[in-house]
Amino acid sequence: GAVVSQHPSWVICKSGTSVKIECRSLDFQATTMFWYRQFPKQSLMLMATSNEGSKATYEQGVEKDKFLINHASLTLSTLTVTSAHPEDSSFYICSARDLGTGGPNSPLHFGNGTRLTVT
Amino acid sequence: EDKVVQSPLSLVVHEGDTVTLNCSYEVTNFRSLLWYKQEKKAPTFLFMLTSSGIEKKSGRLSSILDKKELFSILNITATQTGDSAIYLCAVTILYGGATNKLIFGTGTLLAVQP
Numbered sequence: 001g002a003v004v005s006q007h008p009s010w011v012i013c014k015s016g017t018s019v020k021i022e023c024r025s026l027d028f029q030a031t032t033m034f035w036y037r038q039f040p041k042q043s044l045m046l047m048a049t050s051n052e053g054s055k056a057t058y059e060q061g062v063e064k065d066k067f068l069i070n071h072a073s074l075t076l077s078t079l080t081v082t083s084a085h086p087e088d089s090s091f092y093i094c095s096a097r098d099l100g101t102g103g104p105n106s107p108l109h110f111g112n113g114t115r116l117t118v119t
Numbered sequence: 120e121d122k123v124v125q126s127p128l129s130l131v132v133h134e135g136d137t138v139t140l141n142c143s144y145e146v147t148n149f150r151s152l153l154w155y156k157q158e159k160k161a162p163t164f165l166f167m168l169t170s171s172g173i174e175k176k177s178g179r180l181s182s183i184l185d186k187k188e189l190f191s192i193l194n195i196t197a198t199q200t201g202d203s204a205i206y207l208c209a210v211t212i213l214y215g216g217a218t219n220k221l222i223f224g225t226g227t228l229l230a231v232q233p
Contacts, residue, residue: 006161032218034220034221036223041205041228042225042226043207043223043224043225043226044162044207044223045223046220046221046222046223049218049220093161093162095221097219106167107153107164107167108153108164108221109164110161110162110163111161112160112161113160113161
């Protein structure tokens with residue numbers, strides 16, 4: 001089945017530094033990937049939709065200059081948290097849909113997530 | 120504003136009990152409703168529902184959608200401790216003309232005690 005790989009699985013960084021998270025679709029191509037954020041014991045909140053070869057679409061309230069998204073190929077999207085602060089500490093999850101097997105309504109496949117802790 | 124609401128927020132039961140989790144939604148351009156189970160990391164897919172009244176079943180889990188009343192339920196019979204997780208309901212909507220977007224509910228935290 002479709003597999004989405006996310007790296008790193010956890011990262012600790014100092015306040016003010018930037019952190020890059022990678023999301024790869026391993027056995028399918030994804031023109032669109034989705035980035036979610038999840039706080040403890042809360043649901044997933046969509047941050048942005050990553051579009052291959054074009055600009056990402058950000059949800060209301062998400063700072064595009066702080067959460068930089070690049071989708072340079074059909075199998076890779078990256079999320080960079082710039083100038084991270086402790087309030088950015090969270091669980092970030094990417095997902096993608098295998099349009100080749102299930103079409104636009106097929107379920108999303110999720111990466112294993114990245115636990116970011118900013119000290 | 121599109122929204123998906125789940126109830127209860129949390130639930131504690133004993134092994135062997137049957138539980139029903141609820142999901143209601145108010146969205147535009149509905150495409151499908153999905154249930155996911157989340158343990159420690161990423162959510163894992165359980166069911167996708169697109170038509171009213173057709174029950175989907177997988178082992179002890181089943182789910183059904185009512186598109187008229189805008190809700191879905193997820194049933195788990197003979198619960199086991201391994202069923203302890205957050206259960207997420209999500210609705211796929213069409214936005215921007217060509218892209219499907221998934222909106223998650225608040226989740227229900229289920230704890231099954233031995």
